[in-house]
Amino acid sequence: MRKIVCIGGWGHFFEVFQTLEKYDGAQVCGAAPAYDGEDMSFLAGQPLTESFPMFGSIDEMLEAVQPDIAIVSTQPGYIAAGVVRAAEAGLDIIAEKPLGATLEENAAIAEAVAQNNVRLMAIFSMRAMAVFQTARRLVREGAVGRPVLMNARKSYKYGDEKARPEWFGKREVYSGTFPWIGIHALDMIQFTTGLLPVQVAALHRNQTHLSRPDCEDTCCGIFELEGGAQATVSVDYFRPMSATTHGDDWVRIVGTEGVVEARASENTVTLLKDSAAPQSVPLDDPESLFIPFIEGREGLTGTDDALALSRACLVARQAADENRILEI
Numbered sequence: 575m576r577k578i579v580c581i582g583g584w585g586h587f588f589e590v591f592q593t594l595e596k597y598d599g600a601q602v603c604g605a606a607p608a609y610d611g612e613d614m615s616f617l618a619g620q621p622l623t624e625s626f627p628m629f630g631s632i633d634e635m636l637e638a639v640q641p642d643i644a645i646v647s648t649q650p651g652y653i654a655a656g657v658v659r660a661a662e663a664g665l666d667i668i669a670e671k672p673l674g675a676t677l678e679e680n681a682a683i684a685e686a687v688a689q690n691n692v693r694l695m696a697i698f699s700m701r702a703m704a705v706f707q708t709a710r711r712l713v714r715e716g717a718v719g720r721p722v723l724m725n726a727r728k729s730y731k732y733g734d735e736k737a738r739p740e741w742f743g744k745r746e747v748y749s750g751t752f753p754w755i756g757i758h759a760l761d762m763i764q765f766t767t768g769l770l771p772v773q774v775a776a777l778h779r780n781q782t783h784l785s786r787p788d789c790e791d792t793c794c795g796i797f798e799l800e801g802g803a804q805a806t807v808s809v810d811y812f813r814p815m816s817a818t819t820h821g822d823d824w825v826r827i828v829g830t831e832g833v834v835e836a837r838a839s840e841n842t843v844t845l846l847k848d849s850a851a852p853q854s855v856p857l858d859d860p861e862s863l864f865i866p867f868i869e870g871r872e873g874l875t876g877t878d879d880a881l882a883l884s885r886a887c888l889v890a891r892q893a894a895d896e897n898r899i900l901e902i
Contacts, residue, residue, distance in 0.1 A: 576600040576868060577641040581632055581656040582608035582648025583617035585670040586697045590645050591622050593864045600643070600868050602626050606635040608648035608656045632656070636663050643868060646670060647697070649741060650749035654679035657694070661686040666693040668867065672753035673884040675746065677892075680884050687877060695867050696880035698761045700823065700838070702863040707874075708843045708855060709827065709836035710766045717845060718829025721767040724805040726759035729822040732811040735785055743786030751790040751809055752778060752891040753884070759807040760890075761883055762825040763799070765874075766836070771805065771886045771902050773798040776894040783811065795890045807890075 578600050580587055594600060602622055606629040607614055617623060629635035644660035646653055647670040654674040660667045661683070673696060674680035687694050700706050713721060732738070741747040748754065764770055776795035783791050791811040799805055813822055823838040832847040843855040866873030886902050893900045 576643060577603045577639055578643045578645060578868075579603060579635055579639055579641040580605040580617065580645045580647065581660060582646055582652065582670070583612055583614035584649055585647035586699060587617065587645050587647035587670070588620050589697060589699060589702075590668055590864055591620055593862060595621055597865060597868075599865075603639045603641060604629055604635045606630065606632045608632070608646065608652045612648065612652075632659055641665060643668065649747050650754060651675045651747035654683055657683050658686040661690045661692050661694075664690055664692060666867070667695070668864065669694065669696055669880070671696045671698065671757050671880070671884060672749055672887055673880060674888070675749040675753070677885065677888050680881060680888060684881050693867070693870075694877040694880055695873075695875045696884070698758070698765070698863070698875050698880075698883075700758050700762050701765050701874045702860060703838055704857040704860040705836040705838050705841060705843050706762060706765060706825070707860050708858045709825065709834050711858060712834050712843070712845060712855065713766055713827060713829070717832055718827060718834055719831030721769065721827050721829050722803050723828040724763045724767060724799070724803065725826040726762045726805070726807050727822065727824050728755050728759045728809045729813040730755060730811050731813045731815055731817065731820050732783060732791065733815070735783055738786060738789075740786070742789045745788040748788055750778070750788065750891045751793050751811070752776065752795070752894065753887040756793055756795065756807055756809045756890060757883055757887045758823070759809060760797070760886055762823070762836075763805050763807075764879060764883060766825060766827055766834075767799075767803070769799040769801065769803055770879075770882050771797040771799055773899060773901055774886070774890045774893050775899045776890045777897075778891070778894040793894065795893070
């Protein structure tokens with residue numbers, strides 16, 4: 575039985591908890607704030623929390639539990655410190671994204687993980703979804719030939735502005751919309767094609783949500799990928815509240831021999847070829863995002879892509895800030 579602890583009380587830790595509710599090979603044995611004064615009430619209201627203690631500090635928790643794995647899930651500006659602390663304790667790490675709120679933090683995480691010989695994965699939620707796993711399989715099987723142009727979109731509901739935490743308006747805590755949401759769009763591209771971005775030009779702006787000034791509500795990026803492929807990414811906080819899903823998440827993969835479109839909000843994958851009418855592809859049974867990592871096996875994500883995509887989104891944010899093309 576592997577012992578897991580949670581550092582922090584905000585973010586997507588609950589996705590790991592949902593997996594552990596149906597898995598008997600590991601259990602959560604404690605949680606502690608990632609920084610002094612962190613509000614842990616969101617975590618306290620989740621399933622499983624009645625079965626483990628809440629500690630006052632990370633050090634106290636690590637001493638008492640002697641865990642194998644740490645979930646680091648907190649506000650983006652505090653993720654890096656929690657990841658480095660867990661790595662120094664010799665723990666494998668499941669981390670909220672972006673891993674770092676700055677390029678310097680991302681580099682510090684890479685160094686800590688390497689020096690302490692631990693494993694790291696980011697909570698790339700899109701990889702758990704059947705539509706993107708199915709699209710990935712089609713690309714790997716050569717259904718579209720060589721991928722040459724990709725388009726990805728993430729559109730979210732913003733909700734009641736007064737209900738959105740004030741720290742969303744502070745770059746040093748929120749990190750920016752490219753790192754917070756845009757990373758999912760880039761990940762849809764990397765996961766389905768295997769191609770990482772190498773160069774970016776980008777724009778971002780807070781169009782209307784001015785009470786949270788550093789929360790850009792529109793972002794767009796143009797990326798060169800490995801091997802000369804190209805990609806566009808768009809991110810916004812303008813999905814209508816009447817929409818049936820919180821997010822509109824899709825990726826389009828254009829290859830030399832066909833096109834694949836995967837739409838999470840509609841739960842569909844479509845294959846288009848010159849030789850046949852558009853085909854609705856049956857979805858694969860999805861593999862677990864977390865169980866292989868917990869068991870020490872190779873899975874759908876790992877250290878290299880977590881660090882590379884976090885860096886790519888931070889460089890995209892910089893490219894938008896500086897209005898210039900940057901190497902990643």
